[in-house]
Amino acid sequence: MTELLEPRAMGQSLVRRDGVDKVRGTATYAYETDVEHPVFCHPVQATIALGRVTAMDTAAAEALDGVLAVLTPFNAERLASTEDVEYAVLQSTEVAFRGQLIGVVVAETSELAREVADGITVTYAEQQHDSVLRTDHPGLYAPEQVNAGHPTDTAEGDVDAALAAAEVRIDHTYETQMLHNNPIEPHATTALWDPGAEVPLTLWDSTQGVHPDRAAVSQVFGLEEEQVRVVCPYVGGGFGSKGNPHANVMLATMAARALPGRPVKLALTRQQMFFLTGYRTPTIQRMQLGADSRGRLSAIAIDVVEQTSKVKEFAEQTGVPARMMYASPNRRSTHRLAPLDVPIPSWMRAPGECPGMFGPEVAMDELAEALGMDPVRLRILNEPEVDPDTKKPWSSRHLVECLREGAERFGWDTRGPGRRREGDWLVGHGVASSVYPTMRQATSTAAIRYRGGRYVVEIGAADLGTGAWTVLPQIAADALGVDVADVDVAIGDTRYPIASVAGGSSGTNTWGSAIVQAAREFRGKYGTDPRDGDEASGDVDQATMDDAHAAYAFGAQFTEVRVNADTGEIRVPRLIGVFAAGRIINPRTARSQLIGGMTMGLSMALHENSVFDTRVGQVANHDLAEYHITVNADVQQIEAHWLDEHDPHVNAMGAKGIGEIGITGTAASVVNAVRHATGVRVRGLPVTLDKVLAGLE
Ligand code: MOS
Numbered sequence: 001m002t003e004l005l006e007p008r009a010m011g012q013s014l015v016r017r018d019g020v021d022k023v024r025g026t027a028t029y030a031y032e033t034d035v036e037h038p039v040f041c042h043p044v045q046a047t048i049a050l051g052r053v054t055a056m057d058t059a060a061a062e063a064l065d066g067v068l069a070v071l072t073p074f075n076a077e078r079l080a081s082t083e084d085v086e087y088a089v090l091q092s093t094e095v096a097f098r099g100q101l102i103g104v105v106v107a108e109t110s111e112l113a114r115e116v117a118d119g120i121t122v123t124y125a126e127q128q129h130d131s132v133l134r135t136d137h138p139g140l141y142a143p144e145q146v147n148a149g150h151p152t153d154t155a156e157g158d159v160d161a162a163l164a165a166a167e168v169r170i171d172h173t174y175e176t177q178m179l180h181n182n183p184i185e186p187h188a189t190t191a192l193w194d195p196g197a198e199v200p201l202t203l204w205d206s207t208q209g210v211h212p213d214r215a216a217v218s219q220v221f222g223l224e225e226e227q228v229r230v231v232c233p234y235v236g237g238g239f240g241s242k243g244n245p246h247a248n249v250m251l252a253t254m255a256a257r258a259l260p261g262r263p264v265k266l267a268l269t270r271q272q273m274f275f276l277t278g279y280r281t282p283t284i285q286r287m288q289l290g291a292d293s294r295g296r297l298s299a300i301a302i303d304v305v306e307q308t309s310k311v312k313e314f315a316e317q318t319g320v321p322a323r324m325m326y327a328s329p330n331r332r333s334t335h336r337l338a339p340l341d342v343p344i345p346s347w348m349r350a351p352g353e354c355p356g357m358f359g360p361e362v363a364m365d366e367l368a369e370a371l372g373m374d375p376v377r378l379r380i381l382n383e384p385e386v387d388p389d390t391k392k393p394w395s396s397r398h399l400v401e402c403l404r405e406g407a408e409r410f411g412w413d414t415r416g417p418g419r420r421r422e423g424d425w426l427v428g429h430g431v432a433s434s435v436y437p438t439m440r441q442a443t444s445t446a447a448i449r450y451r452g453g454r455y456v457v458e459i460g461a462a463d464l465g466t467g468a469w470t471v472l473p474q475i476a477a478d479a480l481g482v483d484v485a486d487v488d489v490a491i492g493d494t495r496y497p498i499a500s501v502a503g504g505s506s507g508t509n510t511w512g513s514a515i516v517q518a519a520r521e522f523r524g525k526y527g528t529d530p531r532d533g534d535e536a537s538g539d540v541d542q543a544t545m546d547d548a549h550a551a552y553a554f555g556a557q558f559t560e561v562r563v564n565a566d567t568g569e570i571r572v573p574r575l576i577g578v579f580a581a582g583r584i585i586n587p588r589t590a591r592s593q594l595i596g597g598m599t600m601g602l603s604m605a606l607h608e609n610s611v612f613d614t615r616v617g618q619v620a621n622h623d624l625a626e627y628h629i630t631v632n633a634d635v636q637q638i639e640a641h642w643l644d645e646h647d648p649h650v651n652a653m654g655a656k657g658i659g660e661i662g663i664t665g666t667a668a669s670v671v672n673a674v675r676h677a678t679g680v681r682v683r684g685l686p687v688t689l690d691k692v693l694a695g696l697e
Pocket of ligand 1: 208238239240241243347348349350351502503504505
């Protein structure tokens with residue numbers, strides 16, 4: 001157990017420290033970095049899905065006034081490391097997926113770069129590609145592990161025997177769609193290569209972690225980390241797509257190295273992001289549940305098939321949340337990957353948990369229906385006393401309280417048998433649970449300096465819009481026992497001590513823990529009356545991690561849907577979530593994260609869908625005109641509430657994570673409500689009106 005900090009600044013709804021600059025447009029983003037005489041890049045992308053580039057005619061382009069460089073696999077520098085094929089840009093003529101980077105034009109203006117890039121003639125030797133995800137794909141394989149280091153398969157007891165003996169059985173296959181992150185700020189880099197300087201490479205890059213970004217770039221280009229500086233004070237969203245650098249960062253760096261002394265700018269277009277910055281892999285989940293007639297689960301099985309790119313494995317941990325949500329003596333989970341000639345999947349808000357809370361939470365609804373039991377009650381009945389997967393006690397688990405409070409706030413007891421009609425609209429109510437693990441990264445260091453009566457906290461953390469600029473001073477103030485107004489924070493630069501990626505909802509936990517350590521060091525060294533220049537630092541190290549408990553945030557989401565009886569149009573007038581996510585450090589920024597996650601979940605349920613054209617091997621709707629993201633008009637009443645939970649096992653703040661839990665379970669809650677409204681059970685996302693209309697009488 002950790003000694004919890006006395007909350008003074010923590011818990012206050014302080015306004016965002018970066019808010020005014022952002023609203024006024026004075027916050028500088030990567031592409032806007034003010035540099036002298038910048039030049040502009042535009043990538044060249046492969047227009048085949050599989051094969052080889054045999055020739056690129058660049059002579060005319062290179063001869064044009066204002067064109068400074070045209071880099072291709074035929075003339076680009078050889079990289080120090082090509083271990084990660086995603087980063088090995090222009091190292092080979094092989095094309096592994098449509099849209100892969102095969103060149104870059106650098107010119108005096110962005111317009112010229114783009115026009116020239118689009119005009120380069122490329123000759124290919126094309127091969128037949130395979131981009132169809134199916135459960136009988138001959139190449140299906142079990143990865144060595146799935147993401148976040150989880151085992152690929154788990155088994156306990158005898159699921160098949162338990163299913164055979166069960167009084168009630170559910171056996172259905174659910175599908176989640178391919179989805180693309182679309183942060184408002186596209187991926188962008190300003191890069192400067194100045195070989196004579198002490199730090200020859202500077203990247204102003206839109207990233208969820210300046211230090212991880214630097215580590216990747218240094219390795220690829222064979223530089224010492226000290227030779228690279230990455231700066232990123234503001235990020236216009238990332239959702240995981242800026243958690244690891246993608247190939248565009250390597251391309252920008254390569255372009256900069258080709259033009260020493262000239263800062264280069266490379267911003268991906270919205271369309272290019274659909275090929276190059278990762279996506280949520282589509283999943284096919286067979287779910288089997290067995291229960292007795294009173295609703296006690298005897299078997300839970302999830303068998304997942306999902307895709308990866310053939311050239312770089314990405315094993316979404318979709319089956320993982322079903323391992324720990326509900327009690328059952330017999331359990332099984334498996335993951336199989338279909339390696340395809342497709343762009344490389346990556347992180348998208350709650351990778352694993354988000355798709356992995358769809359099939360299981362819809363299956364629970366189907367089981368409740370088969371039992372004639374209330375779905376809230378079914379979940380409460382199967383509450384496990386310890387983590388069914390690891391057998392560890394929970395650090396804290398208040399799912400039942402979330403379900404009860406949510407039911408009360410929502411008015412769940414008025415739900416009725418379903419298919420209630422109000423005029424032209426069929427009205428229904430649905431519920432699903434939410435979960436997200438409480439994660440702390442291994443490495444982060446914070447430094448605290450005292451100067452001119454103020455405390456300055458330095459840590460190379462990233463605020464991707466989540467509120468780190470605002471929340472970290474609140475933690476520091478309470479750890480130091482001073483007023484939050486006397487604390488400044490400096491983040492987003494590798495000049496500050498190393499910090500982990502803003503991912504896995506782990507930022508506040510990880511960086512906050514380092515800040516608490518630094519504050520303890522500082523007070524230990526200087527007491528409460530420091531002098532100008534006093535300085536101390538502290539690390540988050542694994543020794544302070546509690547490994548004895550299973551730590552998760554939980555939640556429950558309740559949805560009202562209205563489905564037009566004639567057109568099948570689906571509306572969500574109410575979405576209410578109640579979460580137990582440890583201490584909430586700043587209610588204002590926390591609410592924003594939770595309703596943001598819920599909105600993104602609603603978007604997954606009804607709107608977002610990367611329609612992959614398997615004939616050509618690309619997303620057909622690769623722009624925001626056709627890839628519909630839930631907008632204000634789609635969201636009506638949306639509420640996030642939380643329990644007053646302070647977890648003494650996770651960290652000194654008592655805080656879990658809130659960036660991702662809001663998106664988990666949302667889509668299931670919507671699908672369950674659609675079923676209640678219409679009698680139509682949709683098992684594949686998104687729920688579009690054609691899927692509903694067919695079942696309406
Ligand atoms: Mo988030 S997908 O962990 O950046």
